[in-house]
Amino acid sequence: MPDTDPRDFDTGLAPEELEPARPRPIATPWGSFALFLVDGRVLCVQSFCPHLGGPLFQGTVAGSRVTCPWHEWIFSLETGRRVDLAGRLLGGSVLARCDVERSARGTIVLRAPERRPSI
Secondary structure, three states: OOOOOOOEEEOOOOHOOOOEEEEEEEEEEEEEEEEEEOEEEEEEOOOOOOOOOOOOHHHHEOOEEOOOOOOOOOEEEOOEEEOEEEEEHHHHHHHOOOOOEOOOOOOOOEOOOOOOOOO
């Protein structure tokens, strides 16, 4: 009997391999996601902005928020929700995100997202 859930994806990366200033895009069974190291926690959201596909992994990270480098949409890395003024007023855009765990061998394991990335 396997000791991992089939909905999990082991990235093979240890959290220590990530840098706060350099989010890391990775290919997963669910599409491209990015790993962000925020205050010692690993957070994972889709790699590309749902607006026009801007590379969120190249965006500006401030606390637990990322700003898309193309049109400055701001998203919470914790909830995936758009948190800039227009996003709060108009609602809508939410990033796909994965819960993150650590395997017995210390690698980052992602749980399948509840929603697929949209761009």
